[in-house]
Amino acid sequence: MEEQIVDVLKKSQLSVTDSRRKILELFLQADSAMAHHDIETKAGEKFDRVTVYRTLQAFLEKGIIHTIPTPDNSVKYALCKDNCEQGHHHDDHVHFICKICGITTCLDDVHVPEIKLPRGYKTQQTEVVVSGICKECS
Amino acid sequence: MEEQIVDVLKKSQLSVTDSRRKILELFLQADSAMAHHDIETKAGEKFDRVTVYRTLQAFLEKGIIHTIPTPDNSVKYALCKDNCEQGHHHDDHVHFICKICGITTCLDDVHVPEIKLPRGYKTQQTEVVVSGICKECS
C-alpha cells in the first residue's frame, strides 16, 4: 500500500508529503466517493483545512481523482481507475447516489451513453448521476 | 405576463408577494438556467438574500422550478416546463453547459436515456449533464 502510494505520487510528479500520502491512502481504502468534509475528518486533525483543499486540487489536476456532481450541490471525489493523465480524464462511467444510506459510488462497469444533441451543440463531456436505492439498502 | 405570474403562484397555493412575483418573472424571462447569485443580483437590492433562498425553496417544493447539478458545484435553477407538481418533478430532459459562454440550458427535447444498472440497484432519478460548446459559441 505504502509503496503504491509513493508510486502514484511520483508518477504524477508530485513530491511525497505527509498530507498527500494520508489523503491518497484514504482514497485507496475508500469504497465510495468522499466529500471534502469527509476527507478532512478522516485525515484527522493533523492537517490544515487549506492543505486538504490544495491537495485535492493537485490530485484533480494530475488526474488522480475525479469529481462527482450531486443534486444537492455537494461535490464528491473518487479515485480515477482508468488511466487518467494530467488534464485528460477518461472517467466515462455512471455514478450512483443512494437516497437511503447516502453513499456515492462509481459504477465503473456502467458506461455513459452517447447523447444525441440538437444541431450546433458539441459534446465534450457527459455526466450521468443516477439516484435511487443501492445494493445494500434494497 | 403579470397575469401568468399570479396564475402560477395561485395554482401552487403560494400567496402572491413582491419577491415571489419578481423572482418568478426572472425565470419566465430567462433563456437559460440561473445560479442563486444571478437571481439575487437580477432581483435588485430590493430583496434580502434570505428571502431569495426561501423563495427558491418554496418554488422547488411546489414544482415550479428544478435544480441542475454542475461539475463545478454550483447548483442552477430553471423553470419546469412539464407539468411538475408538489413533490413530483418530471424533468427528464438533458442539461447542457457551455464551456465557453458558461450558460446552462435545458434541452427540453432531449430525453435522458434509460441506464441499465447492476443487479440490486434501483433507479429513481437520472441526471444527465453534458458539457461542451453551445449553438451560439460554435
Place this chain on the structure above:
DNA sequence: CTGCATTTTGCAACATTGTTGCAAAATGCA
C-alpha cells in the same frame, strides 16, 4: 550526508454561501 533552491504547509485573515430565530410587515379572507 549536507547545503540549498524550490515546493508545500499552516496560520491568519477574509470572502462567499447557506441557515436559524424572531419581531415587524404584508397577505388573504371573512
Place this chain on the structure above:
DNA sequence: TGCATTTTGCAACAATGTTGCAAAATGCAG
C-alpha cells in the same frame, strides 16, 4: 376593515472556500 396567518428583513451564526506570507519540509546536487 379587522384579524389570523404567512412572509419578510435583520441579526447572528455556521459552513465552505480563497489568498498572502513566513516557516517548514522535500528533493536534488555536490
